[in-house]
Amino acid sequence: MHNVLLFSKNQILNAHKCFVGNNYVEAYAVMETDEDVKMNTQVDEINAYSFLYPVELPGKKFSFKWVESRKPERYSSAAPLSPDARQRIVSERVDMIHNVVISVSIGPPNSRFLPSKDKSSWDPKDVADCILSDRSTLKVTTGQRMTESSVLDAHATEVDGEPYWYYEYLVRKSPTKSAPEPNLFRHNVACTAERDGFLYSLNASTLSKQWESMGPFLQQTVASFRLLPPTENYVPPYKDPWRFW
Template identity: 45%
Template sequence: MKVLQDDTLAYRFEYPAATASGRPLPLVFSRKPERYSSAAPLTADARQRIVCELADLLDAVTVSVTVGPPAGMLKGRAPEAWSARQVAEQVLIDRSTQRTTTGQRVSLNSVEAAAAETRDDGTTYFLYEHVSQGSPTLRTLQLETYRHALAVTAVRPGLDGSPFLYTLNMSCPQEIWEDVRPAFERSVASFRLLPTTNAYVAPDKDPWRFF
């Protein structure tokens, strides 16, 4: 395992350098850690943004951290009232670009399991496993493929006290799921929101500043 720590948004996690069978996972940055305002949006509304991403192109393994305000069923409700499944479903919907004929966004992910736990830092973390339809990869050229993922979401208030969701998502093709699952589980278990320092930049500070 390797460690990634970002002081700008104050989070830390471990990520795998190899699979359970010992095969190397050469994850490299496709997006280096950055502030929320300059991060790439996942969808046109620019609500949830990718603040960090690593990828292994050969095995199609991705590790990403996204940040964004709550929406849908979570918006306007206290985080203490959220269930793990509600968090999982809303985060996945908010990541999706698929829409119905009425314009409502829908998720193409199936939530397999969801749970909440309070860790040693006193923060509640929402953990969930999900599966989605994927695309052909360098190793799998089948037209119909699936991706399996583990994710964890935690909540931190912005400058004005409104909540922001910090999500670590780790996904891979279904074919290598069992080989990477132990490392993914260790990664999501290691995810922490850190105490803020002078280097910290809240997501809602100058949200449209690009540098």
């Protein structure tokens, strides 16, 4: 489901309602935009979450070239982020022209970083490390994976009585033909929330050299991420968790 919204310069966006199933739900917190930006709302009823993503900057006549590379799907059939298949990408959209990626992944907490079952006691940095430890496709140890990422900031905010953890980090990438620089980093912002013993994480990233221009819009996307009341279309992650078809 996609709804188009237009936010003006310095406009404050109050929590708005989006249509999910047969109900309208309040989905987003207050945030401020620095320039005109048109955004769409994505609602995934299979996994019961929503977020905003930028589509156009009318003032600059700039449009994002989004391709939905992974349409929303249930956790049991989603692509794994690492060999142990714990954390999996349940949806992803990519702008290959401007090198921007927005994805949502789901996975169980790693007890190495989050040993307590009480999520109110979780430290934001530990949540970030928990997610990043599973975000590598390399067949290496967890400790080796952690060296690929550098967390710049991590904090938590309570929304409707539930904690949401926000973090910002850099990931070193290998040079490519389109980006041949040896010291190439992707700048990431992410948000994680917990439901039914699983972590739901939205991650938005672009090249570090584009962060000044792209970063503010990706931060708005991350700030808008919300878990929604499940509808009849909701498929919980614990249902057939190791099924790949």
